[in-house]
Structure formats: C-alpha cells, structure tokens
Amino acid sequence: xADCPKQYLHIAGKSLLQHSVTAFLQHxxxxxxxxxxxxxxxxxxxxxxxxxxxxxxxxxxxxxSESVQxxxxxxxxxxxxxxxVLVHDAARPGLTxxxxxxxxxxxxxxxxxxILALSVTDTVKMRADGKKVTTxxxxxxxxxxxxxxxxxxxxxxxxxxxxxxxxxxTDEANAMEIAGMNPQLVEGHWSNTKITRPEDLxxxxxxxxxxxxxxxx
Numbered sequence: 001x002a003d004c005p006k007q008y009l010h011i012a013g014k015s016l017l018q019h020s021v022t023a024f025l026q027h028x029x030x031x032x033x034x035x036x037x038x039x040x041x042x043x044x045x046x047x048x049x050x051x052x053x054x055x056x057x058x059x060x061x062x063x064x065s066e067s068v069q070x071x072x073x074x075x076x077x078x079x080x081x082x083x084x085v086l087v088h089d090a091a092r093p094g095l096t097x098x099x100x101x102x103x104x105x106x107x108x109x110x111x112x113x114x115i116l117a118l119s120v121t122d123t124v125k126m127r128a129d130g131k132k133v134t135t136x137x138x139x140x141x142x143x144x145x146x147x148x149x150x151x152x153x154x155x156x157x158x159x160x161x162x163x164x165x166x167x168x169x170t171d172e173a174n175a176m177e178i179a180g181m182n183p184q185l186v187e188g189h190w191s192n193t194k195i196t197r198p199e200d201l202x203x204x205x206x207x208x209x210x211x212x213x214x215x216x217x
Contacts, residue, residue, distance in 0.1 A: 006195060007090035008043045009087040011205040015047040017197060019093035019208065023049055024086070028095045029104055032078070035070040035090075036060050064089075065159055072156040081153030084108065087172050088147040089169040091183045094191035095147070102151055106186040113150035114184030115173045116192060145188040148172040154179070 007017040014022075016175050017035070024030045032053050035046050038060040048056065059070040068087055079085070086103070088095065099116060107114035120141040127133050148171060150158075155172060158179040169175045173183040191207045193200060 005041075007062055008047050009195070009201065011093060011201050012208040013215065016093040017044070017090040020088055020090045020095055021048060021051075021054065023095040023097055023100060024088070025053060025132050027100050030086075030100070034071060034075055036067045036074075048100070061074055064171070065163060065175070067173060069156065069159045069163065072152060072159070076152075076156075079152050083152050084113070084149055085152050085155060086147035086149045087155075089194060091195045092146055092192050093194060093195065094189075094207055096189075096191070099189060099192060100147065102188075103147060103186050107149055108186050110184065111151075111181055112181045113148070113155075115148040115187050116145040116188035117169075118145065118188050118190065119143075138201070142185050142195045144171055144173060145194075146171075148183075150176060150183075 007020075008015045010016075011019070021033055021035060024033045030053070032055065033051075035044065036054050036057045036059060037217055039058045041058065041060070044056055044115065048054070057071055059074050061070050062065040072085065084104075086100070092119050103114065104192055118132055120138040120143060122138070122139065124136040124138050126136050146155045150172060155176065158175040158181070159169060159172070162175045167178055169178070176183050191204065193204065195201060195204065
C-alpha cells in the first residue's frame with residue numbers, strides 16, 4: 001500500500017500508530033503505553049506525539065511473537081508479574097476507549113485474561129486444494145482482534161515456552177491456549193478491523209471522521 005511500514009500510513013490526519021496509541025492514552029485505567037518498534041525504525045520519532053505516559057522500545061523482532069516477547073522482557077523492571085498487559089496491533093486504528101473499557105470490565109476480575117473478538121456471522125467457505133469448495137459451520141467461530149489482555153508474567157512465560165518448543169504462535173491468546181489456559185472472548189466492533197487492504201483505509205477513515213468519541217474514559 002505504501003513504501004513505509006503499514007503502521008505509519010495516514011488516515012484522518014494521523015498515522016495508524018498514533019490513532020491506536022491515542023485510544024490508550026485517553027483511558028484513565030491505562031498506566032503507561034509502550035510502543036515496540038524495530039531497532040532501526042526511522043519513522044516513529046516523527047509519527048508519534050510525545051507524551052509522559054508513552055515510551056518507545058526499540059526492540060522489535062522479525063515476527064509478532066518476538067516483538068511482544070522482547071517488549072515484555074524490556075518492561076519487567078517497570079511492572080509487577082501480576083499486572084495486566086494489553087497487547088494491541090497498531091494496524092487497528094479504529095480502537096476506541098470504549099472498547100478498551102469493555103475488555104477491562106469483562107476480564108479484569110479473572111486470572112487468565114481475554115481478547116476482543118467478533119463472532120462470525122457470514123457463511124464460511126474453504127477451498128483446500130485450490131479447486132474444491134466446501135462450506136464450514138460458523139457455529140462457535142470468532143475472529144480475533146486486539147487488544148489481548150493478560151497478566152505480564154503468565155503471558156511472557158507462555159510465549160517463551162511456545163517459542164522454545166518451536167510452536168507457531170498466531171497471537172497472545174494462542175500462546176496462552178498452548179499453555180493450557182482458556183482466554184475469554186469479548187465482543188469487539190467492526191471498526192477495530194485490521195488494515196490489510198487499501199480499501200480498509202477508506203472505511204476506517206470514514207468511521208474515525210464520523211464517530212462521536214468521548215475524550216476520556
């Protein structure tokens with residue numbers, strides 16, 4: 001879609017990353033925001049506004065699980081093992097403080113944690129061999145979103161153990177599932193869609209321009 005990394009594309013006058021970070025900074029229950037980028041990132045300094053509750057960590061990995069693991073390790077001296085950590089994909093700029101509140105309210109009193117997700121409502125098709133098409137049952141199917149909220153120590157342990165055993169981790173909830181945990185699924189919103197195609201930018205930009213979002217939660 002562009003020469004720069006996806007998180008630095010602009011919609012509604014700001015980078016995707018800035019929109020995502022702003023949603024967390026507007027929320028009263030968020031103590032601090034850490035942004036994990038690659039060590040040679042050349043964009044974040046100009047695309048992210050300075051804030052006292054914001055720290056950029058130049059320790060990103062080659063894949064998502066490595067970046068999350070490196071970030072969790074980097075903040076170990078600033079958090080307690082039982083502190084909640086919300087991991088978010090910057091390519092989801094339609095996140096709102098309301099969605100963050102919904103996730104915190106739903107899983108904050110438990111021990112395992114959970115994620116925002118959307119229940120599948122469309123008919124699901126599978127083309128396994130490139131030719132034959134079959135219809136799958138959508139009963140019980142959910143589309144995972146972020147933030148994904150887990151306690152610091154259990155999440156770091158789950159990702160580390162899964163990585164050390166060469167298991168492919170698709171997201172933080174997957175790592176917790178491999179560790180034998182059962183993350184909670186909390187209904188999200190279509191506005192929290194991940195930007196993957198050029199047309200996604202236009203759709204989310206319409207939402208951001210039209211949504212009546214409160215300033216603080």
